[in-house]
Amino acid sequence: MTDIISSDSSLNEDDLTALRVIAGTIIPASERYQIPGADDESIFNNIVAIAREQGDDSLKRQLDALQSQCHDRHQCALEELSLQDRVSLLKASGHARFRHRMIRLTANAYYQDGRVLASMDLKDAPPSPAATMYPKVIGHC
Amino acid sequence: MTEEPVDVLIIGAGASGAAVAYGLAETRMHIVCIEQGDWMKQSEYPTNFMDWEARAAGPFGHSPNHRGRATDYPINEDESPIKVANFNGVGGGTILYAGHFPRFHPSDFRVKTLDGVADDWPIDYDTLAPFYDESDRVTGVSGLEGDPAYPPKPSLMPPLPLGRSGTIMAKGFNAKGWHWWPSDSAIATEPYDGRDQCLNLGACTTGCSQGAKASTDITFWPHAMRAGVELRTRCRVREVTVNNDGMASGAIYYDEDGNEQEIKASVVIMACNGVGTPRILLNSKSARFPNGLANSSGLVGKNLMFHPYAHIFATFPDEVDGPRGPHDCIWSQEFYETDKNRGFVRGFTFEGARGHAPVSIAVNGMLGGQIPWGDGHHEAYRQRANHICGMVAICEDLPEEHNTVTLDPRLKDPDGIPAPKLTYTLSDNSRHMLEFSIERAREVLEAAGATDVQSGYPIVGGGWHLMGTARMGKDPERSVVNEWGRSHDVKNLFVVDGSLFVTSAGVNPTRTIQALALYVADAMKKRLANLFD
Numbered sequence: 224m225t226d227i228i229s230s231d232s233s234l235n236e237d238d239l240t241a242l243r244v245i246a247g248t249i250i251p252a253s254e255r256y257q258i259p260g261a262d263d264e265s266i267f268n269n270i271v272a273i274a275r276e277q278g279d280d281s282l283k284r285q286l287d288a289l290q291s292q293c294h295d296r297h298q299c300a301l302e303e304l305s306l307q308d309r310v311s312l313l314k315a316s317g318h319a320r321f322r323h324r325m326i327r328l329t330a331n332a333y334y335q336d337g338r339v340l341a342s343m344d345l346k347d348a349p350p351s352p353a354a355t356m357y358p359k360v361i362g363h364c
Numbered sequence: 365m366t367e368e369p370v371d372v373l374i375i376g377a378g379a380s381g382a383a384v385a386y387g388l389a390e391t392r393m394h395i396v397c398i399e400q401g402d403w404m405k406q407s408e409y410p411t412n413f414m415d416w417e418a419r420a421a422g423p424f425g426h427s428p429n430h431r432g433r434a435t436d437y438p439i440n441e442d443e444s445p446i447k448v449a450n451f452n453g454v455g456g457g458t459i460l461y462a463g464h465f466p467r468f469h470p471s472d473f474r475v476k477t478l479d480g481v482a483d484d485w486p487i488d489y490d491t492l493a494p495f496y497d498e499s500d501r502v503t504g505v506s507g508l509e510g511d512p513a514y515p516p517k518p519s520l521m522p523p524l525p526l527g528r529s530g531t532i533m534a535k536g537f538n539a540k541g542w543h544w545w546p547s548d549s550a551i552a553t554e555p556y557d558g559r560d561q562c563l564n565l566g567a568c569t570t571g572c573s574q575g576a577k578a579s580t581d582i583t584f585w586p587h588a589m590r591a592g593v594e595l596r597t598r599c600r601v602r603e604v605t606v607n608n609d610g611m612a613s614g615a616i617y618y619d620e621d622g623n624e625q626e627i628k629a630s631v632v633i634m635a636c637n638g639v640g641t642p643r644i645l646l647n648s649k650s651a652r653f654p655n656g657l658a659n660s661s662g663l664v665g666k667n668l669m670f671h672p673y674a675h676i677f678a679t680f681p682d683e684v685d686g687p688r689g690p691h692d693c694i695w696s697q698e699f700y701e702t703d704k705n706r707g708f709v710r711g712f713t714f715e716g717a718r719g720h721a722p723v724s725i726a727v728n729g730m731l732g733g734q735i736p737w738g739d740g741h742h743e744a745y746r747q748r749a750n751h752i753c754g755m756v757a758i759c760e761d762l763p764e765e766h767n768t769v770t771l772d773p774r775l776k777d778p779d780g781i782p783a784p785k786l787t788y789t790l791s792d793n794s795r796h797m798l799e800f801s802i803e804r805a806r807e808v809l810e811a812a813g814a815t816d817v818q819s820g821y822p823i824v825g826g827g828w829h830l831m832g833t834a835r836m837g838k839d840p841e842r843s844v845v846n847e848w849g850r851s852h853d854v855k856n857l858f859v860v861d862g863s864l865f866v867t868s869a870g871v872n873p874t875r876t877i878q879a880l881a882l883y884v885a886d887a888m889k890k891r892l893a894n895l896f897d
Contacts, residue, residue, distance in 0.1 A: 249730070253742045273418055310738045323731060330726035331418040343749055345722060350411040351573040354563035355688040 233283045234271070241286050242274070243267050244302045248309040249329045258342045261333045269332035285321040292316060370396045373614060373629035375601050375644065377401075378456015379874050380861040380881040381635030382580035382588065383499060387885025389591035391892070396627065397635075398599035398617060401435040401453030404581060409571035417723035420570040426460055427825060428452065435598070437777035437784075439639065441827075444788035446670045448639060448827040454597060455581035456637065457828065458550075458874060462568050462691040463577045464715060465505055465550040466871035467496055467517065467879075471701060475762075475867050479702045479709045482762050485866045486838050486847035487883075489515070495879040495886065502587065503578040503878065504556035507548035513697040521553045524562065527685040529718040529753040530693030536812030542698040547715065549692040550578035550874070557583070564689040567721065577690075584878075599625070602781050603648040604632055604857065610652055611896070612857040618779040631856045631888075631895070635881070638668065638830030638862040642769045643784040645834065658834065658851040658859075663844050665770055667763035667832040668788055669868040674798045674821035676805035677717070677754030678814030679747065686750035687721035696755075699804060700870055708796040710760040712870040714805060719753040732818065754809060756823070757801030759794055760870035763832050790822060798822065829873050834863035848887035849880070855896040860884050 234242070247262030259266065274282055293301045293312055301309065313322060333339060337347035346353070372388060374381050377399035385397055410419035426449035428436040433452070441447045451459045470489035475482050493515075500520060507519035523546035526534065530546075537544040551562050551572075562576035575582055589595060598620035605626070607613040614628040634641045642665035648657035656664055685693075696714040699706070720728065725748055729735030735744040772785035798821040806817050836859075837843025840852035849864060851857040860881040862873055869876070888895060 249737045250726075250741055251738055256742055256746075258742070269415070273415075276422070306738050313737070326730045327421075327727055330723050330730065331415065331421075334722035334726050335414045335417065337414075340722065343722075343746065345749075349413050349416055350565040350567050350687070351409075352412075352563070352565075355565065 233280055234274070234286075237290070238283055238286045239271065241290055241301050242270065244309065245313065245325055246270055246329045248306060248313060249325060250333050251306065256342050258339050259336075261329045263336075266332050266336050269335070270328050273328055273331055282324070285318060285324075288318070289313070289316055289321070367627060369614065369628035369630060370394045371629070372396070372631045372633065373398070373627060374633045374635055375604075375615060376456065376635035376637070376640065376861065377454045377580075377585070377595055378635065378637065378861070379458050379580050379877050381456070381633075382584035383878040383881035384633055384635060384860045384885045385588040385593045386502065386584040387882045388888065389588045389593050391889060392592060395593045396629070397593060397595045398601065398615070398627065399454055399595065399597050400437075400600040401451070402597050403454045404459055404571065406571070406573045406575055409573040411565055411567045411570060411573045416567060416570065417721055420567065424460065424570045426450070426569070426828070434778065437600075437781070438775055439783060440772045440775050440785035444786040444827075445790055445824065446672065446788060446822050446827045447825050448786070448830065449825055450637060450639070450828075450830070454585060454595065455579040458579040459571055459581070460569050461828065461872075461874060463550040464692055464872040465503070465548045465875045466695070466713065467514065467548070468869045468871060468876050469513070469700065470515065472867060472869040475710065481709050482867050483837065483842070486836055492876070492879050492883055495882040496875065498882050499875060499878040502557075503550050503583050504552045504559065505548055506551055506553040508546045511545040513543060513545065513700065519548070521556065523547070524549050524551060524553060524690055524692055525564070526693055527689050527718060528683060529685040530716055532680055532682065532684060532753065532812050533716045533755065533808065534694055536808040536810075537696055537698075539811035540808055542696060542808070544694050544696040547692040547695045549690065551690055551692065552576045552578070558586075562690060566687040566689055568690050600777070600779055600781065601644055602779070604634075604644060604657055605648075606650055606652060606657065606854070610854065612657070612854050622779060631858065633858045633860055634834070634863070635861050638833045638865075639769050639784050639786070641859060641861055641863045642833040643771065646771050647782055653853070658844055658853045658857055660853045661841055661844060663765075663835060663842070665768050665833050666765045667835055668767040668769055668786065668830070669761040669763055669832040669865065670788070670827045671758045671761055671829045671868060671870070671872075672790055672794045672798055672821065673759070673823040673826045674757040674801045674805070674819060675754070675823055676757070676802055676809065676817065676819040677752050678809040678817040679751050680753065680812070680814055681751070682813075683750050684753040685718035687719060689718055691717055693718055699801070706796075706800055708793045708800065710762065710793075710797070710870060712757045712759040712797055712801050714755045714757055714801070714808075716755050717753060719750065722749065725749050725752065734816070734818075755805055757798065757805060758870060758872065759797045759801065761794060761868045762791065763835070763867060764791060769833050829862065829868070831862040831865035831868050831873060834859045835866050836864045837866065849884035858884060858888070
């Protein structure tokens with residue numbers, strides 16, 4: 224995982240572990256739909272890339288605070304919590320901006336993944352250059 | 365460095381700057397346009413990349429404060445519930461606009477006479493009609509002739525397809541017996557003037573990588589430049605200069621390397637939008653004009669108008685278009701004209717929206733609580749993906765002098781030029797209109813079979829339309845420029861952008877901005893021999 228983080232990144236191994244756990248908490252894998260969670264290696268690499276592009280200083284502070292909160296409340300690391308407890312902790316973390324950022328980061332990486340899009344019959348490609356042909360509309364206006 | 369004076373200096377290369385350059389090009393004067401941004405490349409637009417939604421929220425985002433491009437300037441928006449959406453580059457806001465391309469109604473020019481509010485424009489629809497036609501020819505407008513909401517107007521290309529979303533919503537309007545019509549769009553549905561036709565790529569508001577959407581960098585500008593107009597990028601204007609006679613003499617700007625430059629000109633035309641133009645005029649203080657240039661009325665920067673938007677979306681059992689295809693499909697102007705029984709004056713347009721893209725559905729759904737984290741995420745997402753469509757209501761905003769663009773005392777751009785500060789409040793009239801629009805839209809969507817209608821107002825990041833801050837009029841005490849765009853105070857200074865607007869109408873302004881710029885250019889051409897009298 225570290226090969227995707229440049230030497231000037233402020234995110235350390237613990238931060239990346241926490242970030243990956245959070246991503247998988249927000250969007251877990253689904254057996255029913257045969258799709259990975261957002262903690263999948265390829266998807267997570269994209270999450271980190273987007274985070275780096277946005278600048279990760281504040282993200283690091285927020286991750287540190289969450290991990291401290293986890294230790295205070297549960298006396299364990301984030302990744303040791305059940306999915307339900309992780310969701311509860313994140314929702315109770317009191318940092319709306321952090322939650323919003325994690326949602327945006329995770330969704331941006333997850334819903335551009337070809338496997339995920341293909342599972343919904345969405346195009347596994349950028350919008351351009353392929354044309355979209357409108358299906359024939361049944362009925363009248 | 366000071367170069368030889370040019371005949372005409374245009375500041376800003378967006379919708380209005382492009383149109384006025386095109387309009388004046390046939391004079392063969394030495395016309396130079398300076399623009400703070402860059403030329404855009406279609407190959408760099410987000411839709412060429414898998415992470416297009418992330419790019420659309422980043423370097424192609426609509427907020428200059430969040431986009432962070434070197435070519436942007438910051439705006440203090442802390443005292444405005446609506447935040448500016450713009451783009452700084454050749455093409456300006458048309459790079460990122462949706463291409464909604466309605467005209468004003470004839471009534472929009474006469475709101476004082478008809479409704480006793482605001483002011484009438486000093487010109488009317490018929491005056492502008494030939495310039496709408498000319499703008500339409502250069503732009504390439506798709507639509508369907510015969511819209512009963514308008515006087516007859518030509519459509520140059522067939523309308524965009526209704527698609528699933530447009531058809532569903534049209535059924536809702538039909539069930540209510542309310543007006544709807546295929547939208548006029550600045551999107552080519554056939555090859556047009558060297559541009560290719562729309563392929564329904566979607567994501568028009570991130571830049572059209574197909575080149576079908578009529579951003580002015582690919583419509584007016586190529587024609588203007590072929591006719592000899594010179595366009596220089598990366599020139600950020602600090603102030604318009606004046607000479608001892610009180611006439612505009614050119615501008616001081618910073619080049620790409622931050623070096624101060626001066627350009628002299630016989631005529632200066634402001635085309636920087638409803639925030640950028642007052643900013644520069646207010647920054648152009650001198651002993652003769654201590655309150656800023658062209659500001660003897662005190663109205664430069666006042667009467668700022670946005671279009672407050674409501675958004676109303678819903679989930680449908682049948683699949684909709686989602687992100688596939690242009691945003692534009694149908695509009696309704698059932699509630700455009702004043703009916704005082706509604707509790708407000710003036711009105712609004714409903715603009716249908718085909719749906720949302722994958723990331724947007726997830727983000728909006730999770731932030732709004734409709735899509736859970738963890739267990740149940742995928743099921744909830746799939747119930748919404750390609751099943752959400754709806755509309756926005758674009759509401760007429762009436763001018764109020766307390767809504768302003770001023771200079772921020774502390775905030776500056778990277779060249780040290782004072783940045784604009786917005787002070788804006790949503791009026792009671794607007795609130796009543798927005799709430800009324802939401803209720804009517806809900807009726808339409810439910811009549812079309814929708815469940816789970818979600819709505820809100822205003823669209824916080826929806827300050828796409830910046831108007832009214834250097835209004836036109838015949839009375840120098842009640843307006844900044846005269847009825848053909850010339851400053852009352854400085855007789856070789858013109859304004860051609862949305863600042864001119866006396867009222868905002870309940871439609872997108874770009875078609876009118878371009879028509880006004882062509883109208884001002886025509887007025888100048890007709891008066892070349894005595895332009896400064």
